[in-house]
Amino acid sequence: MAHIRKNQRNLTGAEKKRFVAALLELKRRGVYDELVRLHVRHYRADGTGGLRTGHMAPSFLPWHRKYLLEFERALQVIDPAVTVPYWDWTTDNTPAASLWSEDFLGGDGRRSDGQVTTGAFAYATGNWTIDDGVLERTYLVRALGRPSSPIALPTKDELDWAMNESLYDAAPWDSTVARGFRNRLEGWAAGSGTARWRNHNRVHRWIGGQMLGAAAPHDPVFWLHHAFVDLLWDRWQRKHPKSGYLPARKLSAGDPQAGRAIALDEPMPPWRTTPAEMLGHRSLYRYET
Ligand code: CU
Ligand code: CU
Numbered sequence: 001m002a003h004i005r006k007n008q009r010n011l012t013g014a015e016k017k018r019f020v021a022a023l024l025e026l027k028r029r030g031v032y033d034e035l036v037r038l039h040v041r042h043y044r045a046d047g048t049g050g051l052r053t054g055h056m057a058p059s060f061l062p063w064h065r066k067y068l069l070e071f072e073r074a075l076q077v078i079d080p081a082v083t084v085p086y087w088d089w090t091t092d093n094t095p096a097a098s099l100w101s102e103d104f105l106g107g108d109g110r111r112s113d114g115q116v117t118t119g120a121f122a123y124a125t126g127n128w129t130i131d132d133g134v135l136e137r138t139y140l141v142r143a144l145g146r147p148s149s150p151i152a153l154p155t156k157d158e159l160d161w162a163m164n165e166s167l168y169d170a171a172p173w174d175s176t177v178a179r180g181f182r183n184r185l186e187g188w189a190a191g192s193g194t195a196r197w198r199n200h201n202r203v204h205r206w207i208g209g210q211m212l213g214a215a216a217p218h219d220p221v222f223w224l225h226h227a228f229v230d231l232l233w234d235r236w237q238r239k240h241p242k243s244g245y246l247p248a249r250k251l252s253a254g255d256p257q258a259g260r261a262i263a264l265d266e267p268m269p270p271w272r273t274t275p276a277e278m279l280g281h282r283s284l285y286r287y288e289t
Helices: 011-030 031-041 060-076 156-163 183-187 199-207 220-241
Strands: 002-007 285-289
Touching: 002 220, 011 031, 031 199, 031 285, 060 183, 060 220, 156 183, 156 220, 183 199, 183 220, 199 220
Parallel strands: 002 285
Antiparallel strands: none
């Protein structure tokens, strides 16, 4: 039977406790950091060449759907009742939201070094030591709203601009494409300052710390953010039932994006799973809305 993914704001105290406990156990077993490393290995920007699996690419949505499923299955090995909650950042859009409370994900980073000092993922607990491979910080960092140069979460208009686009994606299938639901939701934009970040990307910027880089899943909020992105894809599919994943066919050898963007029936490394196999999820899980 399909399990249910709930809005995090509707979780009971007991459900939050079990989710957090399963995360800590995954971390203790080394499975969590393995999942983070997988994300780092498959983060490839479009300026660098090679196959883009999860980012700046049409497979952004199916790749992360598969990635979340892997994470959720790992959690369920520890506690079969646990599922990935989603964070609707259009409604729970301030640092005062219960998402950031002591009994769930913990709060903002402190002023001096950005270190998160509250909740189960605070460094001082000894249970959430991080090797992010880049800045040699061993503690979880957040700067909610980026006080040094404030950035807001996506507005409803900005999300509508993505949701109302009926085309899934368009050539050149990367971070520069202005049309298409995928990049409007993933959120790479031209311009300067905060205008460069839309929707999904803007949420990463708003949180700061590890969420800014390829090692973003070190912050547990990553999963709740991406579960909402996954739900938005589902809503978009229902809104545009005639629109499908693109590119539908393998790009021809002469196409500059051949070997760089994944078509409907091509595998998404590190799995053999194709986007076509990830278009629906209702036999596996459902979102409670
Ligand atoms: Cu990602
Ligand atoms: Cu992301």
